[in-house]
Amino acid sequence: MTVSAETLEEVQKTRWRNQWKELKAQVIDTDLCTGCAGCVISCPHDVIGYDHEQGGYIPFHLEDELGPDDCIHGQKGCTSCTRACPRFGIWEAQADDHLFGRTRSEDEVAGIYQDILLTRASDKTINEVGQDGGLVSAILLWALEHDYIDAALVSYLEGDKSSWKARPGVASTKEQILQSAGSRYTYSANTLALDEAREAGHERLALVGMSCQSSVPPVMWSRRIGKVAKPFVFNLGLLCSKTFDDAIFEELFWAKYGLARADITKMNIKGVFQIWTADGGFHEINLKECHAWTRDGCNHCPDFAAEHADISCGGIGENSDWTLTVVRTDLGREIISRMIADGVIESRPGDSDPGAIALMRKLAEKSRRRWPATAEQSVSLGIPAKK
Ligand SMILES: Cc1cc2nc3c(=O)[nH]c(=O)nc-3n(C[C@H](O)[C@H](O)[C@H](O)COP(=O)(O)OP(=O)(O)OC[C@H]3O[C@@H](n4cnc5c(N)ncnc54)[C@H](O)[C@@H]3O)c2cc1C
Ligand code: SF4
Ligand code: SF4
Secondary structure (H helix, E strand, O other), X not given: OOOOHHHXXXXXXXXXXXXXXXXXXXXXXXXXXXXXXXXXXXXXXXXXXXXOOOXXXXXXXXXXXXXXXXXXXXXXXXXXXXXXXXXXXXXHHHHHHHHHOOOOOOOOOOOOOOXXXXXXXXXXXXXXXXXXXXXXXXXXXXXXXXXXXXXXXXXXXXXXXXXXXXXXXXXXXXXXXHHHOOOOOEOOOHHHHHHHHHHOOOOOEEEEEEHHHHOHHHHHHHOOOOHHHOOEEEEEEEOOOOOEOOOHHHHHHHOOXXXXXXXXXXXEEOOEEEEEEOOOOEEEEEHHHHHHHEOHHHOOOOXXXXXXXXXXXXXXXXXXXXXXXXXXXXXXHHHHHHHHXXXXXXXXXXXXXXXXXHHHHHHHHHHHOOOOOOOOHHHHOOOOOOO
């Protein structure tokens, strides 16, 4: 079901009155919440809490006054949390319309885009530390050097790398960007690093985040949230079908396979969960076995292809050291074209690996089928109803 231009205009014209009470009832209690922390960073009264820990990753209200389901500031007219939430109301159509001036058509199951490329960092070190082609890190470095951004909100590992506990953080130097490279398959709400970036005086930020997080800035802009959205000037999304609860390390990798967290040097998902260990070992674990540790917030997520990013990046493709690169906005195209012209990335047409594009479509459809039939139906666009 498409959202018509008239409906969008009507929503824009109607006074936005939704507050925490509606967010809790329509997103959190219905299990649509991804844990993206958009509401947390947008709350001007700092009354939304969040545990960035195993079994957490869901916002909750911190004040006792009206109980967990209502907010006194909301009663007085504050609506910031729902203006930031990319699972509230007709979020997808609003973000599409804001970014692209139209909503998607039936066949755009992986979102609206301009180009699909395969790219990789020309610099060997960046290519090697990157999860796939090192494109994300190469873009951040180039965007810093060319004054597009002051810093990026990224994900690090807590302590030394052997903890495998992902945490949000700020990268404003080459060393920090390289330190944050690579993928962790547990959740990192990178949006939460916004305060740290602002405290450090960074005003123009790139957000690197999973699909769910990359919808936060466009949804905020479309609902005119105000100054909290201003620092987000560039949006890099990571293709994603799920993240895992941190418990997977102890309860599966260690308990069944004897793989200690501290011995793991790299992980990847290519049809199977691939794990490299410090002793030179390589292990493959069937993804079906990992399924039980899927983080709750991912179970109803419809967005595989980071469909509201300027550029979306993934690792599906026949060559493991290239990044599948979905260029969506004019800004994304400008940055990629200038980087190609500068020779800092190599690129080839996405059509040179048609299997990758077909797989992206297939996985995008699969994710869209997870959106519940009881939720906003425009998000099921392009997916035939189950028989
Ligand atoms: C949890 C997760 C699931 C993914 N699932 C898929 C998938 O199913 N199919 C697919 O094609 N691609 C998937 N990707 C994307 C893929 O793994 C690469 O991130 C992407 O191809 C970019 O590679 P790169 O070499 O260009 O990035 P790099 O240069 O290595 O940069 C990666 C960036 O991602 C950030 N990052 C790492 N881990 C996280 C995290 N957990 N949360 C938020 N930010 C993080 C880093 O801080 C860094 O800035 C997933 C990534 C993650 C993190
Ligand atoms: S989806 Fe994100 S913005 Fe919406 S309630 Fe959950 S954490 Fe908050
Ligand atoms: S599947 Fe990925 S994009 Fe969707 S909620 Fe989970 S982490 Fe976010």
